[in-house]
Amino acid sequence: MPSMISLRGPLDALLEKDVKWKWTSMQQDAFENLKSALSSDLNIAHYDPKKKIVITADAWEYGIVCVISHRYANGTEKPTANASRSLSDAERNYS
Numbered sequence: 001m002p003s004m005i006s007l008r009g010p011l012d013a014l015l016e017k018d019v020k021w022k023w024t025s026m027q028q029d030a031f032e033n034l035k036s037a038l039s040s041d042l043n044i045a046h047y048d049p050k051k052k053i054v055i056t057a058d059a060w061e062y063g064i065v066c067v068i069s070h071r072y073a074n075g076t077e078k079p080t081a082n083a084s085r086s087l088s089d090a091e092r093n094y095s
Contacts, residue, residue, distance in 0.1 A: 004034070004037070004065060004082070004084050005060055005062070005063035005064070005065050005084045005086070006060065007030060007033050007034045007037060008030065008034060008063075008084075008086075009030065009062060009063075010026045010027045010029075010030040011027055011030050011031065011034070012062070012063070012086050014027065015086075044078075044079055044080060044081070044082075045070055045078040045079065045080050046080070047070075047080045047081070048070060051070040051071070051072065052070065052071045053068055053069065053070060053071070053080070054068070054069045054070075054071050054077055055067075055068050055069075056069065059087075061087075061092060062086055062087055062092060063084060063085060063086045063087055064084065064085060064087065065082065065083070065084035066082065066083050066084075067079050067081070067082040068080050068081045068082070
């Protein structure tokens with residue numbers, strides 16, 4: 001599943017302080033890609049305590065994300081939970 005933060009990036013940029021709202025093809029593409037990812041069959045699986053889990057975390061210049069997934073016997077993984085958020089201006093200065 002593509003990173004939701006990377007998909008949301010152009011949309012999140014519209015929410016920053018002192019940014020003039022302008023919907024361009026970049027925001028429209030981000031919206032369509034995000035909508036497609038959220039409605040795909042790759043989405044959240046039900047948690048099963050009998051299955052192994054994998055915890056993945058990542059960070060970008062403008063956001064962080066973590067995913068908890070089940071690992072199945074055939075080696076594939078399917079997410080059971082995820083969280084992401086944009087970094088504040090102060091947090092971006094740390095990277």
